[in-house]
Amino acid sequence: GQGGQGQGQGGQGQPGAPGSGNEPPPKLRYIEPPFEVFRELEGVEHAARVLTAKSNVVVSGKSLGQGMLMGIDNVDFAHVGWFRKDLFPIHQNLYLNLLGQYEQAVIIPTSFAEKHHIKPGDLMNITVSGQPVEFVVVAAVPYWPSQYPDEMPFFIANLEYVYDQAPITPYDVWLKMKDGAKVAPLLESLAAKNVDIATVKDVRNELITQKKHPARGGVFGILSLGFLVSVFVSLIGYILYWFFNLSSRVVQFGVLRAMGLSRRQLTGMLLLEQAFTAGLAIALGFGIGKLTSYLFLPFLQTAENVKTQVPPFRVIFDSRDTGQLYVVVGVMMLTGAALLFLHIRRLRVHQAVKLGEEK
Structure with a gap:
């Protein structure tokens, strides 16, 4: 299951609120609830924070269009993400280890690297919430969980580094569930702990729907x-x-x-x-x-x-x-x-x- 999280905002008025006049809308400020709450939920084996945001990509001063930035915690993602072994030249954990070794590391798609002649060690600027953030390319992979390189190139980076350079924005929570564990009790537990969930997506239900087609x-x-x-x-x-x-x-x-x-x-x-x-x-x-x-x-x-x-x-x-x-x-x-x-x-x-x- 996935759930976006983030709550709270700065400023006194809401955009378009009565009496606001022509003042510019206040800038939202998100407060991150404690993430340990998700790991302690009943039926959850592992939990991982995953930020996905459309961003502009600049290499050597030249804009290369939009891409999907995915910010992850490499250790958590290794437990939650599903990788098909025959899709990667080497074991997927070696790519995740590169994120742990280099704070500014970014993993890019192989097709994007070949098209724009980008190699490991090159610098790249990716705009996050209007803030340009500098990354260093460490590897290129053909595929990545939940990403479609033919539709939009993906850029896998360290979530903490992104949040150090840019404001905190709502992210998804990927949960690896135990066999037979239900999602509804999780939502009740989170509501009791005052953690608001924007959307929920249960892959298991989608698989059941597809099987019954x-x-x-x-x-x-x-x-x-x-x-x-x-x-x-x-x-x-x-x-x-x-x-x-x-x-x-x-x-x-x-x-x-x-x-x-x-x-x-x-x-x-x-x-x-x-x-x-x-x-x-x-x-x-x-x-x-x-x-x-x-x-x-x-x-x-x-x-x-x-x-x-x-x-x-x-x-x-x-x-x-x-x-x-x-x-x-x-x-x-x-x-x-x-x-x-x-x-x-x-x-x-x-x-x-x-x-x-x-x-």
């Missing part, structure tokens, strides 16, 4: 139904194949048993046969399926999604779905093995040999 449910329903039908047909075909295969080889099994092959050896032979035929086919099916997914699933993106999707599209295999597939395949193999055991136990050697003599 009709289009998503329809696509997943069709895929699940197709999977169940194909599994059912494959299972029936597998069972029928083994049933008729074993029935047609009764004479062969009888002769082998009469020649001295034990029941255990005959069972092992058939299990190996099953593993080399069905097992090889199943292994090839898994391999070809994964390869096909990697090759063709990226084509499901539309032209617009390719440009705006952050982080970029990737193919993932959910461990839960993969586990269900393994269970289904295991049931199929066990069914075949059970049929095999039953058939061998019911096999009467003398009848099979006699049947062979009649033929």
Whole structure:
């Protein structure tokens, strides 16, 4: 969840208040409530202050337009922010450590650095609440949590340094919640402690809403139904194949048993046969399926999604779905093995040999 905080103001009158005349509106002065309150809330694992503000960017006296300044406390953000490991050349904490080592440090997007030929060590001025603040570029990263570099470049800096140079402005509070923890009790606790919350955004509710979207449910329903039908047909075909295969080889099994092959050896032979035929086919099916997914699933993106999707599209295999597939395949193999055991136990050697003599 997120909540903006900041309360109190300077001056006597409100803008446009009766009797204010043509006097300029008083400048707002924000007072920061104690942040420890958020860490002590029930159900909260970690909390972090995150300031986001549109700012003008100047490098070497040249204005480079607007960007989104994000002020953070690096240690808190390391516990709360979610990073995808394959998006960064090195571990994300090494970038956060740079913020801790240099007070004036700023991390910029890779695309912005390449476009304007900015490298680590360059100076940069970013306007915060009308106050120009000087920063030193320490690193460039392709992506950052909650930021979209294609829409607007981001600049990650130390929150305390920003507040040392510019007036305090309301910031967001990012909370890492424990499993099953609710947001409503937090708001009641904060209200009891006289901490006003401007807005609340619960990502978990958004995820639930997206999962219940009709289009998503329809696509997943069709895929699940197709999977169940194909599994059912494959299972029936597998069972029928083994049933008729074993029935047609009764004479062969009888002769082998009469020649001295034990029941255990005959069972092992058939299990190996099953593993080399069905097992090889199943292994090839898994391999070809994964390869096909990697090759063709990226084509499901539309032209617009390719440009705006952050982080970029990737193919993932959910461990839960993969586990269900393994269970289904295991049931199929066990069914075949059970049929095999039953058939061998019911096999009467003398009848099979006699049947062979009649033929």
